[in-house]
Amino acid sequence: MPDSESLRRSPLDEQHRALRARMVPFAGWSMPLQFAGILEEHRAVRNRVGLFDVSHMGRLYVGGADAAELVSRAGTYDARRLEPDQGHYSLLCQEDGGILDDFYAYRLAADRFLVVGNSVNADRDREQIRKLLKPPIDARVEDRQESTVMLALQGPRAVETLARLVDPEATQGLPRRRCTEMQWQGETLFLSRTGYTGEDGFELVTSVEPGRALWEKLVAGGVQPCGLGARDTLRLEAALALYGNDIDTTTNPWEAGLGWAVTLDDGADFVGRTALEAARTRVGRHLVCLMALGPGIMRSGCVILHGGEQVGRVTSGGYSPTLEASIAMGYLPSSLAVEGTNVEVEVRGKRLPARVVPRPFYRRPAAPPSSPKPASS
C-alpha cells in the first residue's frame, strides 16, 4: 500500500475529515470509503439523495475547431453526432480493440468538449488523446483534474434538492444525458444529468473554491455524503461496468455488452475500429449478471463452474443491499450466457449455487413520484 504521504488528496479532503469519513487509498488518491456506513449511504441514494466526491475522476477539456474530430477519433462513440449540451458514454480502445478506458464525452459547445474518464487511467487517457492530436487536427487539450472539484448528486430527490439548495432554475427540463454550464458563485458550474448509481441525478464540475462551497451547502442541506463503498454497491446493482474489473485491455465492447457505445455505421475513424469490426462477428463470451441462490458472497476473482468445469471468473461481486443477496458479474461462454443458466461459484473453498439473471439487477422506477408518498408498510 502506498504510504499516505504520497497519495493525492481531493480538494475536499478537509471536509471529509471533518465528517469523520474513513479514508482509503484508491487509484493513487486518498478518498472516502464511507461516512455513515455503506448500507446507510446506499439506501439514501436509492430512496432519497446522496452526494459523492468524485474529484479523482479524470477531466480533460478539449477545445478548438477540430475538437469533435479529436474526441471522435479517441473513442468508439462518434462524438461528432452530439449536439451541444449532449453527452454520451464511449470507450477508449487500443488498436486490437482491447479497452484502455471508458469515459463520458460531453459536448459543451460546437467546439468544446469535456471528457470524464477513470482516475486510474487519467494519465493514459491524456497521453492517448494527445498522441492523436497532430496536424492537421486543430484542437487543444487541457487537464483540469487538479483545478476543479467534481461531485455526483444522485437519487430520486436529486432534482428537488438541486433546485432547493443551488438554483431553482438549474434543473428545469434538463433531460437524461444532457448537460449545461451555468454561473454559480461567480464561477462556471458544469451540470449534467448523468451518474454511476442507476438513479436519477447529476454530476457537477466547478473550480475548487465554489466546489467546496457546493459540497458544504448540499451536506448542510441534509444530503447524505457517500463514499466509494456505496458507489461500488450502487453501480453493481445497476450492472454498470467498472474499469479494471469488468472491462480492461483483454476485453472488447461486444462481449462486455457495450456495443451501444460503438458507432460503426457512419464510417467514423477511431482507434481500434478495424479490430472491433472483425471481433463483432465472433463474440465467444458475454458479461452476465449472476445472483447467488444461497448464503455466501461472490467476490471478484471467484471461479465460476458449470457441470464441475471452470467456465469463467467473477469480475465484480458483492452484496446487494436492495436484493439482500450476493450479486456478481462475470464472463461466460456464449452457450451459457443465457438467462436461467445455473452455475456454481467457488467462494472460499465452497461451491455456491448461482443463476444467470437479466441485466441489470436493479432498475429505478420508471416514473418517480413527484411528491413523497406518505409512509406506509
Added chain:
Amino acid sequence: MAVPPELRYSKEHEWVGVEGDIATVGITDYAQEQLGDLVYLDLPKVGTAVHQFEKLGEIESVKAVSDLFSPVSGEVTERNEEAVKSPELVNQDPYGRGWLVRLTLSDASEVDKLLTAEQYEELVAQEQAE
C-alpha cells in the same frame, strides 16, 4: 470504542466471556467498526471442536471477508442464529445480542494467554497509530 473490563481479548479482535466452563465468543467493537456493515456470518455447527487461535468461521462485511479465530479451545454448544439471520446485530451490539458462539472450555488455563481489556486497548491504540 467500548472494551468491557470483565472480558478477555485475542490479538485477532475476538472477545471471550467465561462463566464456569462456558465461554461466549464474539468480535470486539473495534473489529465491527473496522469491518463496517456486516452482511454474512459463517459459524461452526453445534458439536464442532474448535482450537485456540485456529479458524472458527468467517465474517463478511459489504466490503470484505475476514476469518474468525477462536480465542479458546472447546466444543461449540450454541451459535447465535439471530445474528446469522441479522448480522447487523454484531455491528449494533457486539458484546451483547451480537455474540457469535458458546463453547464448553476444554482448557480453562488458555484464558490466561489472552489479553486483558487494558492490554487490548493498547493493541488497538498501536494499530490506530500505524
